[in-house]
Amino acid sequence: MSICYHCQKEIELSGRAGRKDTCSYCGADLHCCRNCKFYDESAHNQCKEPNSEWVPDRERGNFCDYFSFTPLDSKHLTGRGSKSPPSALGGLTGFTDKAKETPEADIDRVRAEALFKKG
Numbered sequence: 001m002s003i004c005y006h007c008q009k010e011i012e013l014s015g016r017a018g019r020k021d022t023c024s025y026c027g028a029d030l031h032c033c034r035n036c037k038f039y040d041e042s043a044h045n046q047c048k049e050p051n052s053e054w055v056p057d058r059e060r061g062n063f064c065d066y067f068s069f070t071p072l073d074s075k076h077l078t079g080r081g082s083k084s085p086p087s088a089l090g091g092l093t094g095f096t097d098k099a100k101e102t103p104e105a106d107i108d109r110v111r112a113e114a115l116f117k118k119g
Helices: 085-093 104-116
Strands: none
Touching: none
16 A cells, blocks of 8 residues: 555555556656655755656656655655644644634634743
């Protein structure tokens, strides 16, 4: 089993993903950098495989011989972690999940209160 980087749905493939294979749910290319276990935005060339060539569009199918689907248990999937960026930063900024439970008009007030809360 593999997961599409774009829609996060499980994909069952028989064999390797080909350059023209697409996700049956969203139509995104499967043999692309964003689905590869070597993809890393912070790495040189955005790839942990040192011998890979530059790929200009990381979301399009390509011919990379190093391609290997990201393991299901990897944090490398889109969002690519178990938390979204705002909740991952919550402990640093003082933001809480209260903003999710509050009507949209009050979200800014809750965030401001969290920033200036003493104690």
